[in-house]
Amino acid sequence: MKSYTIDFQPLGQRGECREKESLLDCAHRLGVGISSICGGRGTCNTCRVKVISGTLSEPTDSELEALSAQELGDGWRLACQAIPSSDCQIIVPPESMSTSQRICVEGLEATVPPEPAVIAYHIRLTAPSLSDQQADTNRLLEALNEQYQLPCRHIDINVLRSLSPQIRDWNWECQAAVRDDEVIAVSPWPSQQLGLAVDLGTTTIAGYLVDLSSGQTLAVEGTMNPQIDYGEDIISRINYVVKRPNKRAVLQKLVVDKLNGLAANLCSEVGVDVEAIVEMVVVGNTAMHHLLLGLPVKQLALTPFVAAAGMAIDIKARELGIKIAPGAYVHLPPVVTGFVGSDHAAVLLASNTHQVEGLTVFLDIGTNTEISLVNGQGITTTSCASGPAFEGGHIKHGMRAARGAIERLRITGDVIDFQTIDEAPPLGICGSGVVDAVAQLYLSGIIDDGGRLIDKHPRVRMTGNQAEFLLVDQTKQDGHPEIVLTQKDIRELQLAKAAIRTGIQLLLETNGFTEEQLGQVVIAGSFGSYLDLSSAVTIGLLPPLPLNCFRQVGNAAGMGAKLALISLAKREEGQAATFRSRYIELATDPDFKKIFIETGHLGRYWIKNNRREMLENG
Structure with missing residues (x-):
């Protein structure tokens, strides 16, 4: 099989490109970060590169549409479409590199009494003798029962493998970390018992290292999700895996390696070993949840968009390849539907929806936007494909x-x-x-x-x-x-904002309310944190409420993950909210198309009887 040498500049990275392999696939295989929002389908135009030397395949229809004749003549190509037929030198401009973006890790902080799933117990053991030849495991379990009236029955196998030498080294005094009726870790007394809360986003990952005994956040880090090189929106990433089934394990390993690095960095910051982490909570959209667990994702993108698993999942960290305490678990809260994940449920948990007075809309804006309407009668949820604009x-x-x-x-x-x-x-x-x-x-x-x-x-x-x-x-x-901003760019934004405004309107309409009755709109997520509210109202993305009716709450999903880590009561509260949420599918509503067309228009307006009622700008 033929191969060609590709020189990626200004990165100074060289490698072999296989026959019929695109520049983008070659770059990803070599570890060169080139952005690709659409997952290599030639529709997003984010993988523009400039060819300095060498020959490539003729421009595709996608390239002829995306690039002007002048740009093509100057050597500009889409990396996902261009296939080398000789050695090439390529320039990757800054705007095409999958560089780190600004990551929002701050959000609503709530103080709750610590009630974690894992409890640390100080144990004093009696040393064995010829008259007391009880096994080390029995000695530990019996001590837990006698000293704390804790009928613990199980010890994790990895804990068991190192238990005997450890308790002797520690002179028969240790700390046992217990989850339900299982000892999941032992450590010298006294030791910190830490937890890691993670918001696993499509683009970014936020991690929070927490002291489980106090509930205090010790360290925070945000990082990029390394899967973005294989599609920056959910559907592109699903399609990538569906077309290349052998790549599902690759994407899973990418995120697991990143989580291990995140845990190591956070623990290093506070001067502890990663084995001090005895519990981990991960929230994310349904696709990220499934890819982490190695679950099938094809059905998520097909009508009627069904999740493979909807219940809460507790899995040994080692089964996922996550390196924390020997017997630690990863807790994944339940997802709502195929397109509303546990991250949105975490937003609702962090926002104390059970205490919400009046009519409130919760928005988490992204390529897939989740929307919930909360009032005294319950929670109604939907999602809309707002696209990557x-x-x-x-x-x-x-x-x-x-x-x-x-x-x-x-x-x-x-x-x-x-x-x-x-x-x-x-x-x-x-x-x-x-x-x-x-x-x-x-x-x-x-x-x-x-x-x-x-x-x-x-x-x-x-x-x-x-x-x-x-x-x-x-x-x-x-x-x-x-x-420049093109006419097509403006249309892309109109489609995106129409999807969201339609979702808000149909949630209200389904529950017998109007936009004017809204008391509050809560906007979560990274994009929502930096959104200029006045501009959002001006283009009709948001209803024309007074600006003090809007609340930007940052990474509320991360805050919700922390609450589920710190408090079992909050964990159960979040699960209960998930299971009582009523989901509506927008596309099946007979008014969807009418409202979508109306909300594509710019300006300040109310939607009444499926029509715009324009207001003066101000």
Whole structure:
């Protein structure tokens, strides 16, 4: 089989590309991080690279649509579509690298009395003698019963394998970590008993190291989910695994290795060994939950979108390859449905929904947006495929919320002021920047309420047969390409925000309420934390409530995971909320299409009788 040498610059990484292998697949195999929101289907345009030398396959239809004739002539290609036929030198620009994005780990903090699943007991053992030849295991279990009236019956096999030498080294005094009726770890007395709460997101992972005896958070770390190189949205990642069944184990190992690294980093920060972690709680959307457990995911993307497992799962950490205490468990709370996972249930738990007064909507905005309506009568939940536009996907110069992304933007006449993440030179525009840009274009009269660019503005131009608005001129870009917002980009945002607003409206309608009766909208998640609320209302993403009715709560899923780690009562409360949630499928509602069309429009409006009632901007 033929192979070619590919030189990826400016990374300085070289390797062999197999015959008929795309540049993207080659890069991933070699560990070169190239972004691919769509999972290599040629639809997101985030894997743009520049060919300096070498020959490749002819541009595909996807490339001809995504790249102008000028760009193709300059050597720009989509890595997922281009197949080398010789040795090549490739430049991966900063905006195409799967670099770390800004990760939100903060959120609502709640103080609860510690009541963890694992309890530490101080044990004094009697040394054996010729008159007392009781086995070490029996001696330990008997001591637990005598000293704490704890009828413990089991000792984890890995604990058992090292028990005898350890208790002798510790002079017959130790600390036993007990979960239900099983000893899952022994350690010298006194030792810290720690837990790890994890919000396993599609794009990012947040970990919280907690002292189980006090409930105090000792260390926090956010990191990227390494699976993003195989599809940045849920459906792309599912499709990747379905088409390549042998890759499911690869994706599972990627995230397990990342969790092990996360645990090691957090423990190193506080000066303890990873075996001090005796319990782990992981929340995530249903696809992340299934991929971690090695469960099938194909059915998640097929009607009627059914999860393989819906109950809470407690599994030995070692069965997943997670390296913490010898007999520790990983607890995964129940998922709601195929597209509403335990992460959204954790948001509801952290938000104390049982204490909510009045009518409240909870939103966790992403490529798949989960929405819940909570009132005194219960919880109604739905999800909508809002697409990757909020994470910079399907946007010509879109990127994740990483260094150099435009995140804030204001237009005054012909002058555009913008703010980038880390105040770095602009490389592209992230989701919050796109929302700001469209809001400003609308308020400035550069686009109408249907989202159409008006070509009289000096920054509006035609490229091919498509209108675009010049956000950043090439003369200010220090060699980087200019940044534009195209008519297609605006349509992508309109589709995304229409899906969410339709979801809110149909949840209200199903329960006999209107938008004007809403008392509060709670917005969770990383994107929601950085969203400009005024811009979101201006484009009709959110109802035109007073801005003090909106609450941005950060990573509430991570906070909910911590609560489930610290308190069994909270764990049970979260499970009860999950099981009493009523799920509605938006696509089957007869009003869905009418409301979706109406909510695609920009501006401040209420939805009444499936129609927009426009309000003045202000």
